[in-house]
Structures are given as C-alpha cells and as structure tokens.
Amino acid sequence: MQKKEVTIYDIAQALQVSPATVSRGLKNHPSISKKTCQKIQETAQKMGYRSNALASSLRTSRSFTLGVIVPRLDSNFMSTVLAGMEKSAVELGYHLIIMQSFETLEKEKECAQLLFNHRVDGLLVSTSAETGHIEHFAPFLAKSIPVLFFDRAPLDPHPFSSVTIDNHRAGYELTRIMLQKGATRLLHITGNTGLRVYKERLEGFKAALKEFNLSYSTDNLWQTNLGVEDGIRAAAKILQMHPLPDGIFVANDTCAIAIINHLQSNNILIPGQIQVSGFNNDPFASLFTPQLTTVEYPGIAMGERAVETIIDLIQNKIKTTKKESLDFKLINRSSTR
Amino acid sequence: MQKKEVTIYDIAQALQVSPATVSRGLKNHPSISKKTCQKIQETAQKMGYRSNALASSLRTSRSFTLGVIVPRLDSNFMSTVLAGMEKSAVELGYHLIIMQSFETLEKEKECAQLLFNHRVDGLLVSTSAETGHIEHFAPFLAKSIPVLFFDRAPLDPHPFSSVTIDNHRAGYELTRIMLQKGATRLLHITGNTGLRVYKERLEGFKAALKEFNLSYSTDNLWQTNLGVEDGIRAAAKILQMHPLPDGIFVANDTCAIAIINHLQSNNILIPGQIQVSGFNNDPFASLFTPQLTTVEYPGIAMGERAVETIIDLIQNKIKTTKKESLDFKLINRSSTR
DNA sequence: TTGTATGCGTTATCAG
DNA sequence: CTGATAACGCATACAA
Numbered sequence: 001m002q003k004k005e006v007t008i009y010d011i012a013q014a015l016q017v018s019p020a021t022v023s024r025g026l027k028n029h030p031s032i033s034k035k036t037c038q039k040i041q042e043t044a045q046k047m048g049y050r051s052n053a054l055a056s057s058l059r060t061s062r063s064f065t066l067g068v069i070v071p072r073l074d075s076n077f078m079s080t081v082l083a084g085m086e087k088s089a090v091e092l093g094y095h096l097i098i099m100q101s102f103e104t105l106e107k108e109k110e111c112a113q114l115l116f117n118h119r120v121d122g123l124l125v126s127t128s129a130e131t132g133h134i135e136h137f138a139p140f141l142a143k144s145i146p147v148l149f150f151d152r153a154p155l156d157p158h159p160f161s162s163v164t165i166d167n168h169r170a171g172y173e174l175t176r177i178m179l180q181k182g183a184t185r186l187l188h189i190t191g192n193t194g195l196r197v198y199k200e201r202l203e204g205f206k207a208a209l210k211e212f213n214l215s216y217s218t219d220n221l222w223q224t225n226l227g228v229e230d231g232i233r234a235a236a237k238i239l240q241m242h243p244l245p246d247g248i249f250v251a252n253d254t255c256a257i258a259i260i261n262h263l264q265s266n267n268i269l270i271p272g273q274i275q276v277s278g279f280n281n282d283p284f285a286s287l288f289t290p291q292l293t294t295v296e297y298p299g300i301a302m303g304e305r306a307v308e309t310i311i312d313l314i315q316n317k318i319k320t321t322k323k324e325s326l327d328f329k330l331i332n333r334s335s336t337r
Numbered sequence: 338m339q340k341k342e343v344t345i346y347d348i349a350q351a352l353q354v355s356p357a358t359v360s361r362g363l364k365n366h367p368s369i370s371k372k373t374c375q376k377i378q379e380t381a382q383k384m385g386y387r388s389n390a391l392a393s394s395l396r397t398s399r400s401f402t403l404g405v406i407v408p409r410l411d412s413n414f415m416s417t418v419l420a421g422m423e424k425s426a427v428e429l430g431y432h433l434i435i436m437q438s439f440e441t442l443e444k445e446k447e448c449a450q451l452l453f454n455h456r457v458d459g460l461l462v463s464t465s466a467e468t469g470h471i472e473h474f475a476p477f478l479a480k481s482i483p484v485l486f487f488d489r490a491p492l493d494p495h496p497f498s499s500v501t502i503d504n505h506r507a508g509y510e511l512t513r514i515m516l517q518k519g520a521t522r523l524l525h526i527t528g529n530t531g532l533r534v535y536k537e538r539l540e541g542f543k544a545a546l547k548e549f550n551l552s553y554s555t556d557n558l559w560q561t562n563l564g565v566e567d568g569i570r571a572a573a574k575i576l577q578m579h580p581l582p583d584g585i586f587v588a589n590d591t592c593a594i595a596i597i598n599h600l601q602s603n604n605i606l607i608p609g610q611i612q613v614s615g616f617n618n619d620p621f622a623s624l625f626t627p628q629l630t631t632v633e634y635p636g637i638a639m640g641e642r643a644v645e646t647i648i649d650l651i652q653n654k655i656k657t658t659k660k661e662s663l664d665f666k667l668i669n670r671s672s673t674r
Numbered sequence: 675t676t677g678t679a680t681g682c683g684t685t686a687t688c689a690g
Numbered sequence: 691c692t693g694a695t696a697a698c699g700c701a702t703a704c705a706a
Contacts, residue, residue, distance in 0.1 A: 007700080020676075021677075053456065060682085117388050119391055254620070254621075287565070394684090
C-alpha cells in the first residue's frame with residue numbers, strides 16, 4: 001500500500017506552525033529563528049518528508065536543470081566533456097538531462113523541443129552533422145533561455161554563446177610540423193567539412209601548405225566518418241597510390257591509429273615513410289609506437305567551462321553572448337620516434 | 338521583454354472552449370472530435386504554446402524521467418552503456434538524468450537523494466567502489482520506485498533488480514584459454530575485489546586454476562585502478578620477477594594494453610613469452626598486434642536491456658524484481674598471432 | 675519572526 | 691463529446 005506523500009502541510013500541522021514557515025525553515029531562510037528551523041528540519045526528517053522539486057520548479061519557474069544534446073554519447077571525447085559538465089553542474093547546484101541526436105537534424109529538433117518543454121534553464125549543444133540552420137533553437141532565444149554550443153558550433157554570426165578551440169590554428173600547427181620535417185605530398189582525411197570544426201582544421205591545413213608554397217588539391221581531401229573501419233579503408237586506398245603520400249593529416253586519433261596500424265602491417269614505416277598526425281590525444285594514442293603527433297583537446301575543461309559559462313548567463317540574466325576559445329596543446333611526439 | 342507563457346487557458350479562450358477540452362485535444366484524447374482536436378493543435382502551434390512537463394508531472398506524479406548513477410561517465414564501457422540507455426529510453430518516451438558518484442559512497446547517496454526528490458520514475462545504478470551497503474536506496478523501495486543495478490550490482494540477496502553478465506564464467510573461460518595454451522604461472526591484475534564484478538572474475542580465475550591442478554596464491558593477485566599508469570607500473574614490476582609469469586589475466590583492456598605495450602618495449606614476446614587477456618573488447622583492442630584475447634562486454638545491449646526492464650517494471654507496477662544475465666562473447670585472438 | 679492567501683499549468687473527476 | 695472545478699506541492703507578496 002502506497003502511503004500518501006508527506007508535504008510541508010503535514011509538517012506544519014504536526015508542529016502547529018504555518019506551511020509558509022515550514023517552507024522557509026526547510027531552506028534556512030534568514031528570517032526564521034534558528035530554533036524553529038532546526039525543529040522543522042528534524043520533524044521533516046522524522047516524517048519521511050521529501051521535497052518535491054517539480055512543484056518547486058513549477059512555482060519558481062526555475063528547474064536547475066541543464067539540457068545537453070550531443071551527436072552521440074559513446075565517443076571518448078564526448079564522454080570526457082560530459083564528465084566535466086556533470087561535475088561542474090552538480091557543484092553549482094544543477095544537473096543534466098543528456099540526449100543524443102545521432103547526427104541527424106530531425107532528432108536534434110526533437111531533443112530541443114523536449115528539453116524546451118521540460119523547462120531547462122539552459123541548453124548545451126554540440127550540433128549534428130546535418131545541422132545547417134539553427135532555427136529550432138529560436139524558441140529558447142525568444143524566452144531568453146541561454147543556448148551554448150560546445151565543440152561543434154554553427155558558423156558565426158549567430159545569437160548564441162559558444163565554447164570551442166581554435167581549430168584553424170590547431171590544424172595549421174599540426175600541418176606545419178609535418179611540413180617542417182620535409183613532407184611535400186600531404187593527404188587530409190577528415191569528417192564532414194560542412195561542420196565548422198572540420199572546415200576550420202582544413203583551412204589551417206591549407207594555410208600551412210601555402211606558407212610552404214605547396215599547392216592544395218581537393219584530390220587530397222578525403223571525407224569519411226573517422227571511425228576505425230574508415231581508417232582501414234583509407235589505408236588500403238593509400239597503399240594503391242603512386243607515389244605514396246609522405247604525410248597524412250587525420251582529423252581524429254581513432255582513425256589515425258587505425259590507419260597507422262594498417263599501413264604498418266603492410267610494411268610502411270611510420271613516420272619514416274609517412275608521417276601521420278591525429279587529433280584529440282585519446283588515452284590510447286600515447287601507447288602507440290611510433291607515437292602519434294596530435295592535439296590535446298581538453299574535454300574535461302571544455303565541459304566545465306561550458307557549464308560555468310551558461311550558469312553565469314542564467315544567473316546574471318546576461319543578454320550578451322559569450323564566444324570562448326579554449327587553449328589546446330600540441331603533442332609533438334614525432335621526434336621521439 | 339518577456340512575454341507571458343501561453344497556457345491551455347489562453348488557447349481555450351481563443352477557441353471559446355474549456356481548458357479541459359484543450360488539454361484533451363492536445364493529446365488526441367479519443368473522446369474529442371477529430372475536428373476540435375485539429376483546431377486546438379493548430380492554434381496551439383500558432384500561439385507558440387509549449388506544454389509544461391513540470392506541471393503535468395506534478396499533477397500526474399509521473400515524470401517519465403529515469404535517474405542514472407554511474408561511478409564515472411568517461412570510460413569507454415560506461416559511455417557505451419549510457420548510449421544504449423538513452424536510445425531505448427527515448428524510444429519508450431522517457432529521458433535520462435545522468436549523475437556521477439566518482440566512486441564514493443557519499444556522492445552516490447547525494448545523487449540518489451536528488452534524483453529521489455526530482456521524482457524520477459525509476460533509478461539505474463552502477464555502484465561505486467565504496468558501496469558496501471545499499472540503505473540509501475531504501476526510500477525508493479518504500480515508494481515502490483524501481484531500482485535496477487547494471488554492470489556493478491551488490492551481492493545478493495537484495496530487493497532490487499539487476500542486469501549483469503556472468504563474470505564468473507567469463508573469468509573462468511578467459512583463464513582456461515591461457516591454461517590450455519600451456520601457461521602455468523598466472524598473474525591476476527584486477528580492480529577493487531570488494532566489487533562483485535571483480536570478485537566474480539577472480540572466482541572464475543581460481544576455478545580454472547583448480548581444474549588444471551594449479552595452486553592459487555594471493556601473491557599473484559594485484560589490485561589496481563586498472564588505468565594506463567597502473568598498467569605501466571604493473572609491467573615494470575613484472576619485469577623484475579624471476580621467473581617471469583607466463584600468463585596475465587587483466588580485468589580490463591585499457592590496463593591490459595598498457596601492460597602489453599610496456600612489456601613489448603622491453604623485448605618480451607607477447608603472447609610467446611607471456612600471454613595476456615583483457616576484458617571489454619574496447620575498440621582499440623582489435624587494432625593491437627598481437628591481438629588481445631578478451632571478452633566482448635555488450636555495453637549498448639546492457640544499456641538497452643536495463644532501460645527496457647526498468648520501464649517494464651514501472652509500467653506494469655510489477656513488485657517482483659528481475660535479475661538478468663546477459664550473454665557475452667569470448668574473443669579469442671591468441672591463435673591468430 | 676510568522677501567518678494568510680493565492681497562483682504556477684496541468685489533469686482527473688464528475689456532471690451535463 | 692464537452693464543461694466546471696478541484697487538486698498536485700510549493701513559494702511568495704502582503705499583512706500582522
């Protein structure tokens with residue numbers, strides 16, 4: 001048999017005070033005597049009271065809930081970001097509803113709508129590969145609910161905040177390392193260049209080529225899903241090339257490692273014959289020989305920063321948007337071959 | 338300027354019907370004419386109405402929210418499970434609030450309390466390393482809110498449901514493979530054996546030894562955090578041993594790969610001199626040469642199953658608990674060397 | 675320092 | 691098929 005829920009009214013009755021006093025006493029409202037506060041909290045405990053966050057949110061129209069939309073949960077990088085987000089959110093008195101768009105615009109819309117209806121106080125988004133426009137976030141704007149893009153942000157200008165890294169510069173520097181070591185035939189293997197992150201890395205790549213007076217051709221731009229299989233496939237294709245490329249820019253570590261592995265089993269020397277660079281500094285990357293040159297992409301920090309920023313926007317009702325760029329670190333392991 | 342929220346009352350007024358009708362019309366209640374339904378939904382759209390899930394939950398005392406507590410979000414395995422959970426949850430009309438215990442009992446309690454106050458319809462938990470008792474879940478039991486443990490479950494008997502794999506058998510079979518190939522000096526490197534998952538894998542390990550008439554000594558049981566650094570440290574220690582072990586059971590792939598890597602750089606042949614087995618079948622595991630013998634731990638499936646099970650419990654108000662054991666697959670790569 | 679009264683936006687019950 | 695009305699549990703403006 002389900003006993004009825006204990007409410008502040010029950011506590012009030014038991015203590016012969018008003019519900020208002022109980023409500024205040026429960027949250028140590030300054031204008032309530034220490035003694036009554038204590039009494040209230042004790043009996044609340046005793047009676048098995050549990051506050052109803054829903055009712056409270058309805059009344060105050062603040063849910064202390066942040067919505068999060070990611071393309072997928074199960075990537076190394078994303079789970080790191082989420083870990084950072086959860087940590088910071090809890091520290092600041094918030095919690096997270098996490099949803100996946102599975103890289104489709106349609107699902108992203110559905111998530112946004114659900115989160116909107118659930119009255120999240122803010123929305124954190126890493127866009128799907130299909131996300132060309134961002135109209136579906138307009139309702140948030142209309143209600144002044146902060147929206148912040150992290151990692152994958154739409155092209156500027158847009159009326160929302162963002163936390164990213166300088167992908168252009170990262171792409172540039174990575175490429176530069178390979179060029180300085182003498183590479184002249186570079187391949188660029190990346191994801192959907194419709195996405196700003198990949199687009200900017202590519203731009204950085206091109207800028208470096210230009211600096212070294214090397215021409216760029218779209219023949220050397222391969223778009224893939226950056227998974228292990230994509231890497232293996234790419235490696236197979238590379239082995240058919242004459243002459244072989246002598247440098248490969250791969251837009252993530254997973255794919256880079258797969259490529260290296262496959263090339264090595266076909267007796268290609270890495271980085272002797274072909275240099276390979278990755279992106280993310282996945283934990284496994286450091287275990288590889290020859291170790292991979294890559295970019296340490298600060299997942300935890302990005303998650304923390306994103307949450308801190310959006311909560312700042314929420315609490316200070318700042319209308320301004322913030323566009324933040326996080327530091328990254330180049331991990332140049334190519335010299336330690 | 339913040340416009341006031343559009344409610345069913347506003348729609349009612351605009352349409353000259355009662356709020357009750359609007360409420361019904363919005364969810365296609367059978368006893369409302371098709372025509373009115375349509376009209377209602379159209380004007381709702383037009384007026385920029387958004388349903389208030391909070392108010393609805395308050396009224397119906399169903400939130401369609403599932404609470405999830407995990408030790409940490411950023412592990413390969415866990416993020417896979419969470420991905421499966423989110424997918425199934427959304428398909429069934431639910432969503433997830435995900436929280437981390439950071440392997441401490443205290444935080445696990447806090448999470449449970451918060452989720453309890455937020456009126457989750459069910460709770461999914463993978464226990465922290467410190468979780469010796471489960472009293473903090475008693476309130477859920479008292480309110481008949483289903484609690485389901487996944488992956489890491491407390492020792493039976495307990496009054497909750499669970500979805501796990503047969504860790505004993507997995508540990509046994511993995512060990513058996515190494516023994517059949519002739520190993521006689523085995524090491525067991527694992528996590529906190531207070532946790533049932535590791536404890537059971539160890540029991541399976543022992544059972545296999547026994548079957549081969551090999552003795553077991555606690556000297557060969559090393560408890561670590563199973564991270565990359567732990568693996569490197571363990572490998573260093575192994576190199577000091579005389580004679581070397583000829584088989585190492587490592588309770589996860591991350592650590593196993595780190596160990597293999599370090600041993601190989603010290604000119605140990607794997608699996609020639611030392612066989613190594615892992616656990617989880619992490620994506621990178623398959624890239625390794627010599628490829629690792631491991632257990633494919635079905636993360637996605639486990640997440641899906643856990644959610645489906647708990648929603649079944651919720652919707653059918655089943656008082657019974659379910660203890661489910663998922664299939665795993667042995668990935669024996671040691672022969673393909 | 676405490677109490678009174680009201681509304682947050684729904685839905686369920688009951689009556690028409 | 692539709693309407694009136696009362697909760698759901700809490701927090702706050704205002705009064706005392």
